Amino acid sequence: MKTKLLDLPEEEYMLPGNRACAGCSLAIATRYILKALEGNAILVVPASCFTVLGGMYPVSSVRLPWMNVTFPSTAASASGVAAGLKALGKSNGPTATTVVAFAGDGGTVDIGLQALSGAAERNEDILYICYDNEAYMNTGTQRSSATPLGAKTATTPVLGKQQHPKDMVSIMEAHGVCYIATASPSYPADLYDKVAKARTKKGTRYIHVSAPCPPGWGFPTKDTVKVGRLSIECGAVVLLEIEDGVLRLTGKSKTLAEHGGLKPLQDFMAVQRRFSRVDAAVLADLQGWVDARWNGYVKRSAERAVPQS
Amino acid sequence: MGTRACKHTSGMASPSIGEAGKTGQWRTHRPVVDAQKCTPMKRNTPGCFQCWLFCPEAVIDRSIPIEIDLVYCKGCGICAEQCPSGAISMTPERDADEE
Amino acid sequence: MAVVENAVRPTAGTRIITGNEAMALGAKLCRVQVVAAYPITPQSQVTEKLSEFVEGGKLAAEYVTVESEHSALSVCIGASTVGARAFTATSANGLAYMCELIHWAAGARLPLVMGCVNRAMAAPWNVLNDQQDSMSQRDAGWIQIYARNNQEIIDTVIQAYKIAEQVYVPVMVCYDGYILSHTVMPVDVPPQKAVDAFLPSYTPHTILDPADPRNLNQVTLADPRMDAEGTLCHGYMELRYLLQEAIEQSADVIAAVDEEYGNTFGRRWGGVTWDYRAGDAEVILMAAGSLASEATVAVDALRAQGYKAGVVGVRVYRPFPQRALQEATRRAKLVVVFDKSLSYGYQGPICADLKAALCAVESAPVVHGCVAGLGGRDVKARELVDTVKESLRHLEEGKPIKEPIWVNCQI
Numbered sequence: 001m002k003t004k005l006l007d008l009p010e011e012e013y014m015l016p017g018n019r020a021c022a023g024c025s026l027a028i029a030t031r032y033i034l035k036a037l038e039g040n041a042i043l044v045v046p047a048s049c050f051t052v053l054g055g056m057y058p059v060s061s062v063r064l065p066w067m068n069v070t071f072p073s074t075a076a077s078a079s080g081v082a083a084g085l086k087a088l089g090k091s092n093g094p095t096a097t098t099v100v101a102f103a104g105d106g107g108t109v110d111i112g113l114q115a116l117s118g119a120a121e122r123n124e125d126i127l128y129i130c131y132d133n134e135a136y137m138n139t140g141t142q143r144s145s146a147t148p149l150g151a152k153t154a155t156t157p158v159l160g161k162q163q164h165p166k167d168m169v170s171i172m173e174a175h176g177v178c179y180i181a182t183a184s185p186s187y188p189a190d191l192y193d194k195v196a197k198a199r200t201k202k203g204t205r206y207i208h209v210s211a212p213c214p215p216g217w218g219f220p221t222k223d224t225v226k227v228g229r230l231s232i233e234c235g236a237v238v239l240l241e242i243e244d245g246v247l248r249l250t251g252k253s254k255t256l257a258e259h260g261g262l263k264p265l266q267d268f269m270a271v272q273r274r275f276s277r278v279d280a281a282v283l284a285d286l287q288g289w290v291d292a293r294w295n296g297y298v299k300r301s302a303e304r305a306v307p308q309s
Numbered sequence: 310m311g312t313r314a315c316k317h318t319s320g321m322a323s324p325s326i327g328e329a330g331k332t333g334q335w336r337t338h339r340p341v342v343d344a345q346k347c348t349p350m351k352r353n354t355p356g357c358f359q360c361w362l363f364c365p366e367a368v369i370d371r372s373i374p375i376e377i378d379l380v381y382c383k384g385c386g387i388c389a390e391q392c393p394s395g396a397i398s399m400t401p402e403r404d405a406d407e408e
Numbered sequence: 409m410a411v412v413e414n415a416v417r418p419t420a421g422t423r424i425i426t427g428n429e430a431m432a433l434g435a436k437l438c439r440v441q442v443v444a445a446y447p448i449t450p451q452s453q454v455t456e457k458l459s460e461f462v463e464g465g466k467l468a469a470e471y472v473t474v475e476s477e478h479s480a481l482s483v484c485i486g487a488s489t490v491g492a493r494a495f496t497a498t499s500a501n502g503l504a505y506m507c508e509l510i511h512w513a514a515g516a517r518l519p520l521v522m523g524c525v526n527r528a529m530a531a532p533w534n535v536l537n538d539q540q541d542s543m544s545q546r547d548a549g550w551i552q553i554y555a556r557n558n559q560e561i562i563d564t565v566i567q568a569y570k571i572a573e574q575v576y577v578p579v580m581v582c583y584d585g586y587i588l589s590h591t592v593m594p595v596d597v598p599p600q601k602a603v604d605a606f607l608p609s610y611t612p613h614t615i616l617d618p619a620d621p622r623n624l625n626q627v628t629l630a631d632p633r634m635d636a637e638g639t640l641c642h643g644y645m646e647l648r649y650l651l652q653e654a655i656e657q658s659a660d661v662i663a664a665v666d667e668e669y670g671n672t673f674g675r676r677w678g679g680v681t682w683d684y685r686a687g688d689a690e691v692i693l694m695a696a697g698s699l700a701s702e703a704t705v706a707v708d709a710l711r712a713q714g715y716k717a718g719v720v721g722v723r724v725y726r727p728f729p730q731r732a733l734q735e736a737t738r739r740a741k742l743v744v745v746f747d748k749s750l751s752y753g754y755q756g757p758i759c760a761d762l763k764a765a766l767c768a769v770e771s772a773p774v775v776h777g778c779v780a781g782l783g784g785r786d787v788k789a790r791e792l793v794d795t796v797k798e799s800l801r802h803l804e805e806g807k808p809i810k811e812p813i814w815v816n817c818q819i
Contacts, residue, residue: 005358005362006355006356006358006371008362010371012367014367015324015325015326015327015328015367016326016327016332016366016367016368016378016381017326017327017328017329017330017331017332017366017380017381018328018329018332018366019328019329020365020366021383022335022336022365022383022384022385023365023383023385023386023387024365025365027365027366028363028364028365031365031367039618039621040618041618042490042616042618044486051626051627052627054623054626055322055324055328055329055623055626056328056626056627056628056629056633057320057322057623057625057626057627057628057629057633057641057642058315058317058320058321058322058323058633058634058635058639058641058642059322059323059324059325059328059633059635059636060322060323060324060325060328060621060622060623060626061324061325061328061329062324062621062623063324063621064618064621065615065616065617065618065621065622065623066621066622066623066624067486067489067616067624067625068623068624068625068626068627069482069485069486069512070482070508070509070512072478073478073479073482073509076474076478076479076480076482076483076486077482077483077485077486078486079472079474079479079482079483079486080442080444080472080482080483080484080485080486080487080488080489080494081486081487081489081490081616082486083442083470083472083483083486083487083492084441084442084470084486084487084488084489084490084491084492084494085490085492086470087441087442087468087469087470087487087492088441088490088491088492090490097618114475114476114478114479115475115476115478115479115482117475118474118475118476118479121475122472122473188362188363220386221385221386221387222385222386222387222389222390222399223390224365224385224387225363225387225390225391226390226391310640311640312632312640312641312642312643312646314639314640315635315639315640315641315642315646317641317642317647318517318576318613318614318650319515319516319517319613319614319624319625319647319650320624320625320626320628320642320647321614321622321623321624322622322623322624322626322635323621323622323623323635323636323637324621324623325635325636
């Protein structure tokens with residue numbers, strides 16, 4: 001059941017006048033993630049842009065209980081919260097509070113990966129959300145292992161990143177978790193529905209949210225939603241769900257798979273200054289990588305076509 | 310004046326609007342809505358509300374008329390960019406002050 | 409240990425158990441609700457024993473087999489924040505791996521209790537005993553208590569939760585690897601009902617409740633800042649001041665809890681320090697943990713040879729028991745401190761801290777610092793005796809002695 005835009009709840013859990021940059025996609029995503037949680041969650045947040053959005057002591061910007069934690073420990077700290085709630089008899093039933101680990105790409109694919117892997121292996125009852133702005137944006141745009149090939153960052157300033165990013169979807173699949181999804185704040189209803197669905201499940205659930213970043217990627221603040229849409233239209237980001245091992249594409253990605261029309265990657269890269277040094281060889285590498293991944297997803301989603309719930 | 314009146318044992322904060330202050334002061338341009346072009350305002354019927362949908366600051370109400378809280382609006386311009394009717398334009402702050 | 413005369417001594421029986429089992433039993437008696445478990449020699453049996461209790465239905469706790477020590481303390485922090493009594497134990501490199509969480513737990517004012525089975529730090533690898541691990545974390549803001557035998561371990565774990573949950577400062581219960589962890593001793597096990605009566609349930613000082621949402625341990629500025637209601641709230645420095653204040657005040661709580669424990673269970677451990685034949689001692693041997701226990705054997709030997717020797721044992725190392733040690737050493741002319749660790753580039757931590765505590769005392773005794781027992785090097789009572797005699801000779805002849813004095817270093 002896909003929620004229509006005008007049926008999205010109006011109540012806001014993220015308060016205006018917070019410390020996020022103007023035009024921040026994480027802020028858009030946060031609005032819908034928190035709406036889907038309906039105020040009944042505990043957020044576990046490591047060092048990240050989100051920490052800053054959350055406010056500086058003694059004022060908070062979010063109307064949800066929020067525990068700041070050390071950078072590497074998000075999934076472990078969240079595991080502790082879940083264990084504590086279980087021990088106190090507060091983790092079951094329809095009113096049970098969702099434990100939400102909410103980290104950036106650096107805090108997930110790099111320094112946070114061990115804890116996430118451990119939590120997933122134990123099938124901890126946590127909803128882990130990674131917002132991926134594809135670099136350590138909070139500290140000034142240093143590269144992470146989520147940064148795309150060829151991107152200029154503060155630590156790849158001349159040559160651009162030399163490696164493709166880690167495949168978090170595959171990594172989480174390898175852990176056998178019951179629910180994996182990718183999402184984008186450019187498609188808020190899709191993001192909202194995925195968080196709402198994840199909330200109904202038990203065990204480790206993982207949602208990877210693409211988060212275009214105006215200062216970090218090099219585009220004007222007004223283009224945040226547009227750049228996000230382009231990333232999906234070009235296949236750089238693919239909207240999908242994997243539920244108990246069954247993969248399906250969603251939203252715009254599903255439409256593109258069924259009706260064609262994937263745009264060349266160059267269209268997405270042209271609007272971002274971080275790709276300004278990409279030469280033909282790197283572009284070909286990137287396009288090939290995007291194509292291989294896209295074709296894999298399309299093939300897999302076609303193999304087991306399941307009616308979308 | 311000391312901080313003993315603060316009863317916190319460790320850092321514990323309550324939510325409030327404007328944690329970063331009046332963030333409207335960040336902007337160089339402010340959004341201005343043209344009621345003649347805005348679809349829900351023209352028709353006096355709920356609809357579109359793409360500006361509300363995509364505002365990163367949650368300062369736009371899903372209401373008729375569209376209301377934007379300029380105390381906190383950071384002037385990112387997403388609402389203007391996303392409006393399908395071109396009903397929102399970003400006006401330089403100094404010009405807006407002169408009006 | 410002082411036996412409290414005429415006290416009722418409720419007991420569940422005497423068992424011959426290792427220090428690790430004593431720690432596990434203590435945690436069980438405290439009805440810990442979340443256990444984070446990661447193995448490291450010589451601690452592993454603590455968490456193994458706890459898993460037996462949990463899987464055998466004897467302890468109703470969530471047992472989280474984490475993938476690292478960093479995650480172990482993170483789990484405890486998460487659990488304690490929502491109001492569950494949490495426990496873990498580690499040693500050496502495991503303690504070092506969770507270092508940032510040790511600082512975090514103190515700053516977050518969480519009443520955790522963690523066992524540190526003292527073991528040497530690598531490099532090179534060494535799984536045997538010394539106290540470098542816990543000593544290297546002494547600045548973080550935890551209360552540190554050093555046990556001298558297995559009875560003290562079980563009693564101290566129970567006391568530790570009571571102390572921690574009163575002052576909201578985490579407590580590290582330290583005991584020597586192998587010497588205590590793997591050595592069996594008779595231990596009088598307190599009965600569950602008596603422990604339940606002694607230890608009230610835990611109330612967290614902050615809340616994580618959707619009905620009243622709060623944000624904990626955010627980025628905090630240098631200066632005090634107004635909250636939305638107009639109250640001037642703490643800056644970072646004020647929050648840290650509160651931690652120091654709580655730890656300083658905990659010395660009285662530690663003594664009071666030990667006193668109450670003595671009245672309840674018939675055993676008292678001295679509060680922050682303890683002494684053996686030190687009342688009229690001219691030379692005092694000072695150490696923490698099992699080494700201080702060994703020093704009592706040395707003192708008996710010295711006394712038999714006509715030396716007026718005594719032991720002052722450091723039970724609580726943080727908060728550093730300045731006043732108690734100033735008082736206990738007042739009448740001596742020499743204190744020989746045996747540290748099982750070293751602040752490289754200077755001296756052993758107990759020695760350096762004692763010297764600082766005595767610098768303002770008129771006619772304070774001379775202090776000689778020794779390093780002993782690193783990496784499991786056995787320390788025999790006769791070596792303590794010989795070291796003390798050598799120190800005394802230097803003092804009497806007015807000859808300076810090079811510190812630290814390395815006991816039985818074979819270089």
